Amino acid sequence: MATTTDPKGGSFRLSMLLYDSRYRSATIQIVALIGFLILIGWLVSNTVQNLAELGKSVGFGFLGERAGYDINQRLLDYDSNDSHLRASLIGLLNTLLIAVLGCIAATVVGVIVGVLRLSQNWLVARIMTVYVEMFRNVPVLLWIVLSMAIMIETLPPPSAFRGEDPAASMIVSDSVALTNRGVYVPEPLFGRMDEEGAYTSWRHSLGDVHLFGDSPVRFDVSLDLVAILAILIAGLLVSGLVKHRADRIQNATGVRPRTWYWRWGVVVIPLLLLLWVLGFYLGKPELRGFNFQGGTHLRNSFIALWLALSLYTAAFIAEIVRGGILAISHGQTEAAAALGLRSRRIMSLVVLPQALRVIIPPLISQYLNLTKNSSLAIAVGYMDLTGTLMGITLNQTGRELETVLLTMLIYLLISLAISGAMNVYNNSVKLKER
Amino acid sequence: MKKSVFLGALAVTGMIAGTAGAATLDDVKARGSLKCGSNSGLTGFAAPNANGVWEGFDVALCRAVAAAVLGDPQAAEFVPTTPKTRFTALASGEVDMLVRNTTWTLSRDVDLKFTFTGVNYYDGQGFMVPKALGVSSAKELDGATVCIQTGTTTELNLADFFRTNNMSYEPVPIETNAEAQQQYLAGACDVYTTDASGLAATRASFETPGDHTILPEIISKEPLGPLVRHGDDEWADVVRWTLNALVAAEEFGITSTNIEELAKGTDNPEINRILGTEGTMGEMLGLDADWAKNAIMAGGNYGEIFEKNIGESTPIGLARGLNAQWKDGGLQYSPPFR
Numbered sequence: 154m155a156t157t158t159d160p161k162g163g164s165f166r167l168s169m170l171l172y173d174s175r176y177r178s179a180t181i182q183i184v185a186l187i188g189f190l191i192l193i194g195w196l197v198s199n200t201v202q203n204l205a206e207l208g209k210s211v212g213f214g215f216l217g218e219r220a221g222y223d224i225n226q227r228l229l230d231y232d233s234n235d236s237h238l239r240a241s242l243i244g245l246l247n248t249l250l251i252a253v254l255g256c257i258a259a260t261v262v263g264v265i266v267g268v269l270r271l272s273q274n275w276l277v278a279r280i281m282t283v284y285v286e287m288f289r290n291v292p293v294l295l296w297i298v299l300s301m302a303i304m305i306e307t308l309p310p311p312s313a314f315r316g317e318d319p320a321a322s323m324i325v326s327d328s329v330a331l332t333n334r335g336v337y338v339p340e341p342l343f344g345r346m347d348e349e350g351a352y353t354s355w356r357h358s359l360g361d362v363h364l365f366g367d368s369p370v371r372f373d374v375s376l377d378l379v380a381i382l383a384i385l386i387a388g389l390l391v392s393g394l395v396k397h398r399a400d401r402i403q404n405a406t407g408v409r410p411r412t413w414y415w416r417w418g419v420v421v422i423p424l425l426l427l428l429w430v431l432g433f434y435l436g437k438p439e440l441r442g443f444n445f446q447g448g449t450h451l452r453n454s455f456i457a458l459w460l461a462l463s464l465y466t467a468a469f470i471a472e473i474v475r476g477g478i479l480a481i482s483h484g485q486t487e488a489a490a491a492l493g494l495r496s497r498r499i500m501s502l503v504v505l506p507q508a509l510r511v512i513i514p515p516l517i518s519q520y521l522n523l524t525k526n527s528s529l530a531i532a533v534g535y536m537d538l539t540g541t542l543m544g545i546t547l548n549q550t551g552r553e554l555e556t557v558l559l560t561m562l563i564y565l566l567i568s569l570a571i572s573g574a575m576n577v578y579n580n581s582v583k584l585k586e587r
Numbered sequence: 588m589k590k591s592v593f594l595g596a597l598a599v600t601g602m603i604a605g606t607a608g609a610a611t612l613d614d615v616k617a618r619g620s621l622k623c624g625s626n627s628g629l630t631g632f633a634a635p636n637a638n639g640v641w642e643g644f645d646v647a648l649c650r651a652v653a654a655a656v657l658g659d660p661q662a663a664e665f666v667p668t669t670p671k672t673r674f675t676a677l678a679s680g681e682v683d684m685l686v687r688n689t690t691w692t693l694s695r696d697v698d699l700k701f702t703f704t705g706v707n708y709y710d711g712q713g714f715m716v717p718k719a720l721g722v723s724s725a726k727e728l729d730g731a732t733v734c735i736q737t738g739t740t741t742e743l744n745l746a747d748f749f750r751t752n753n754m755s756y757e758p759v760p761i762e763t764n765a766e767a768q769q770q771y772l773a774g775a776c777d778v779y780t781t782d783a784s785g786l787a788a789t790r791a792s793f794e795t796p797g798d799h800t801i802l803p804e805i806i807s808k809e810p811l812g813p814l815v816r817h818g819d820d821e822w823a824d825v826v827r828w829t830l831n832a833l834v835a836a837e838e839f840g841i842t843s844t845n846i847e848e849l850a851k852g853t854d855n856p857e858i859n860r861i862l863g864t865e866g867t868m869g870e871m872l873g874l875d876a877d878w879a880k881n882a883i884m885a886g887g888n889y890g891e892i893f894e895k896n897i898g899e900s901t902p903i904g905l906a907r908g909l910n911a912q913w914k915d916g917g918l919q920y921s922p923p924f925r
Contacts (some may be wrong), residue, residue, distance in 0.1 A: 154617055207678070208700055208817070221743045302769075310774030312719075333775045334757075402909045442730040443720075443777045444757065453775065454759075464683055472715035531737070532761040540737070545760075548738035551699040553678075 166381050204554065213559070215550040216241070217369075222545050224536045226452055237546045239369040244541030245563060251458055251537065252567070253522040257522060258463035260516075263267035263470025270475050276433050281471070294529050297463050309455075310332040314440050327439045335452040337438035337445040343377050344432035356432035377431055384427050388420035390472035395419065454535040459526065466523045469515060477512035479505060511580045512567040517575040522566050528564070538563060611683050611822035612656070612873055620662045622648035624682035626819035627667035629764055631788040631839050631903040632688060635657055641656060641665045644896040648707055648830060650815060652684065655829045655878040669763060670738035671896040674699055677816060684826055686813040688782060690740045700817035704827035707889075708920050711805035712744050712747065713783035714788060718800050720777060725804035729754040734767045734776035736760075741781050744807040782809050784897065784905055791902035808843035825872055832879040834922035835908040836888035838912055843887040850859050850880055860924045868924060889919060 170180045204211060220240040223233050228246045231239055270281040288296065297464030309321035311332050323330045330337040344357025352358075358436050359376035395415045403409040489499040531544060532539040538560060547556040617620050625645060626633040633643040646665065653663035654679060668676050668687060677685045678700070686711075689695075690880035691703040714733075716722050725748070735742055759776050761767045768789060771779040779786065790796045813830065815823050832910050836842070839858050841849055850862045859865035863876035872878065886892050895912065897903045911917025 219747055223742075223746045223749075223756075225758050225760075233743075233750060275746070305770060305773045305775045312774060333773055399694055443728075444730055444732060446730070451801060531760075531762060534737070534762070536760060540760065544671065548674070549694075549743070551674060553675060 156302050158304055164299055178448075191546050200554070209584035211554060213555055214234055215546075215552050215555070216264070220546065224541065226455060226536060235540075236369050237550065240546060241538065241542040241559075242370060244538040247535065248524075248527055248530075248537040248539075249453070249567070250528045251462065251530065251535070252571075254459055254522050255462045255466065255523045255527065258459065259466040259470055259519070260465060262436070262467035263519075264474050266467060266471035267474025268478070270471060270515075272333060285468045285471050287352060288465050289472070294528050294532060296461040297529055297532055298457055300461045301453065304335075304457050305333045310334070311440060311444055323438075328435070328448075330440075330448075332445070334444065335450055335454075335456060337448045337450055340447070340449040342434055342436045345434065352432070354432060355431055358431060380427060380502045381424070385420070388423055391419040392416045401420060402413065435540055452535070454530070454533040457533050458530050458535050462523055462526055466519050469519050469522075473515045473519065474508075477508035481513045485515040506582065513575065513579040513582060517572050517579070520571050520575065524567055524571060525533050525564060600737075602740045605668060611819050612825060615656055615683055615822075619657065620664050621649065621653040621656060621684070622664050622666055622674050623652075624668045624673055624687055625649065625665045626687050626792045627669055627763055629688065629785060629788050630792050631901065631905075632784070633665070633686075640708035642896070644708065644871050645688065646894060647892040647896065648686050648833070649684070650885045651828055651833060651882040652813075652829045655832075655874060656825060658875065658881050660881075666689050670736055671762070674701070676818045677701065680759055683822070684813055684815050688785060688811045689814060691810045691812050692740060695814075696877075702813045702817050702820075705830045706810040706918075708784060708810075709829055709916075710782040710784050710809040712741050712780060712807040712809055713786050713805055714802040715771075715779045715786045715799055716800050716802060717774075725802045725806065726752060726754075726863050728778060731774070731777040732757040732758065732759060733778045734759045734761055734770050735780055736764065736767060737762060739781070740807070743778055746854065748806045753910035754855040765918075768792070776885050781809065784811075784903075788897070788907050791904070793918065794908065796902075820909050821873060824843065824876065828872060829879075829882050830920040832882055832924075833889040833892065834919050835861060835924060836879075836883045837890040837919075838914065840919065841883055841888055843884055843891060846880060846883055850877070857924055 170176050179491075201211070216238040217236050220235055220237045221233050222240070224231060224240060224243050226247055227243050227429075228250065231243045266281050266284060269277050270285065272281075308331050311330075311334060313319060313321040314323070314330065321332075328339045329455070343359075344352045344354070346351050361373040361375050363371065363373055365371040367450070378431060382421045392415075395412050395568055398502060399410055399412045436447050438450075440446075451460040451538065486499055489503040490496075527537060528539040531540045534540075542563075543556050544575040547553060550556075606678050616751075618868070622690060624645075625641065626643075628634045631643055633645045636642050641663075649663045650660035651667070654660040666676060666682050668682075668685070673685055673689065674695075676682050682815070684705070685701075690710075691706065695701055696703055704717065708728045711775075714725050714728065716728075722728065728749075735745055735758055740759075742760075745756075745758065759770060759810060763769060764781075764785070767779055767781075770776050772793070776832050781803065786801050790799050790801070795797060797804075813826055815826055818890060835857075839861070841858060841861070846862070849858055850864065852864050853859055856865055860868055862880045863869050863878065867876075869876040869878045875881075887895065890912075893905075893907065899906060907915070907917060909918050911919065913920040
């Protein structure tokens with residue numbers, strides 16, 4: 154009888170590295186690894202040598218120099234005397250803003266479209282199909298440019314709001330202005346001031362806390378916001394306790410007490426009381442000089458980018474959601490119906506929890522795609538990280554290698570953070586195997 | 588998978604290894620064409636005409652250099668660059684020289700490692716507004732929305748101007764001149780700011796140029812000139828002296844019409860030296876003896892190029908101003924050909 158096992162014992166010969174199946178794969182891997190490392194080392198040394206020949210040194214000292222340029226959309230205070238580091242931070246926050254809002258909007262639209270595409274209504278299902286195919290099959294850059302062009306060309310300029318008989322007027326009782334420079338909406342303010350800048354009543358804002366002094370990462374925390382969030386969270390917790398008690402009574406007696414006014418009241422009433430104490434009011438935008446002043450200015454570049462990215466990514470998410478729902482066998486739905494569950498509960502208790510396991514992993518990639526696609530912002534002049542650090546800062550300092558590497562590193566960290574967070578969520582919904 | 592990573596890395600290193608060496612003049616001669624970084628489209632300075640042939644004030648300088656080096660003004664190839672990509676294009680060797688309304692500044696000269704080889708247009712940053720806005724001075728622009736090309740010195744000048752005058756503004760960063768036009772004409776910004784020459788060129792391409800006015804304030808010095816990579820002095824000399832030859836030609840009255848006549852020899856030794864009938868100027872530069880003659884014949888002398896592309900007879904209608912010959916009170920001054 155022939156045996157196929159390798160011969161045991163015997164001394165080790167060098168040729169065995171190649172001809173012995175026990176060692177061969179390790180040999181190949183080690184050789185490949187060494188080759189790869191040599192290649193990387195050569196690339197790095199080549200780059201350093203080329204830069205040295207050009208007389209350029211690699212260093213990040215430029216980040217501390219005066220930036221000298223202005224940024225229109227700033228979530229933190231910034232002016233042209235701040236450093237390049239501060240300017241990059243402002244750009245990073247703009248990137249994060251568009252990424253977070255984009256992911257939220259894309260998910261909402263995507264889930265709705267995905268479910269509607271499975272609708273029994275022929276017209277609704279077909280319209281959703283057209284939407285998905287249109288957005289999915291055209292490059293996102295074109296959607297961004299198109300939505301910007303639509304904003305610029307169709308909406309009136311602020312000057313159209315001027316004069317005796319203006320061509321355009323504000324909407325929602327004169328508080329929202331739609332212009333081709335963006336949308337001006339009322340902003341929340343706390344406590345009215347008189348002309349000397351003193352509050353006119355005891356009800357006024359709590360002020361801000363300044364963190365990190367004058368450093369490039371300084372930021373102000375609004376105590377008003379902290380107080381509002383604290384009251385809101387406390388209210389939600391109490392509301393949760395009320396629900397818990399109702400559940401307990403229902404389990405014990407079979408009758409659920411009427412609690413909706415309690416559950417709303419503990420959240421809404423303290424919040425309204427706090428807003429009253431803070432002297433909350435809405436500051437309406439007004440046309441003064443060249444532009445609308447006051448209110449919050451949602452710039453057309455921001456809106457165009459947000460809309461285009463969300464609608465584009467939503468088309469992909471819709472397909473993922475549709476696929477996830479179709480992956481749950483129809484028998485599950487029928488079985489749940491046979492148990493007497495209503496269709497809404499079938500969806501929320503039976504189908505979706507199982508579908509989520511299929512939906513979440515590809516959804517992570519869509520979130521990553523949206524975040525990375527947000528770097529197309531410069532096409533419409535939205536000052537994100539690519540526009541500040543890898544745009545103007547690169548141009549003013551000429552530090553191509555450093556800025557590009559730094560930008561890549563930051564995008565890498567953002568993406569890893571998103572996939573990390575989504576993986577935690579995925580673990581919480583995935584099938585528990587015991 | 589491993590293989591494809593490997594091949595990709597090889598391709599990348601191949602590209603890096605392929606960038607240009609130091610002797611640009613030899614490279615250009617060997618290649619038989621001059622690669623010129625130009626504007627992606629600015630009427631009068633650099634834009635393709637209806638037949639797709641590049642023409643303009645900056646283009647003419649490139650053609651002159653191509654004529655001086657290769658004897659053929661059509662041997663210039665134009666690579667359109669944006670304000671953001673232009674320096675990378677030059678530094679990486681993608682283009683041999685850059686003539687793209689680029690301001691000569693210390694940091695570009697010293698820190699970015701380029702060599703500016705002269706000034707072909709003395710400019711300054713200005714503002715253009717629609718007449719309907721009723722603004723007559725840049726000091727009245729407090730609170731305005733300003734369209735600005737990103738990645739340029741104008742961005743910094745603008746920030747400084749509004750800061751020193753204690754005014755606020757809303758910058759709208761834009762990648763190219765065409766996008767800026769679109770936003771400006773739609774009223775998405777009140778003001779468009781760039782070099783005054785660029786404003787005039789942009790205004791000339793509007794349907795109703797008369798509805799727009801360029802404000803009198805010039806807020807910066809913008810000496811625009813050709814530049815080459817730092818460290819290749821032979822090549823820098825060629826570009827520098829080609830520009831000087833064009834300027835000197837105007838000074839000595841050498842034009843595209845009388846150049847053949849003058850090239851037969853004149854009483855003026857400097858003209859003879861420029862046109863190569865006397866001395867060995869061409870040889871010193873590593874060029875043919877008639878290099879300057881070819882350069883001038885490509886598009887005429889400095890004054891002719893100015894008048895044909897951006898002068899008062901063109902829609903752009905720029906006056907000579909600072910760009911007149913030094914004899915006429917301007918700044919255009921060529922060192923002697925000796």
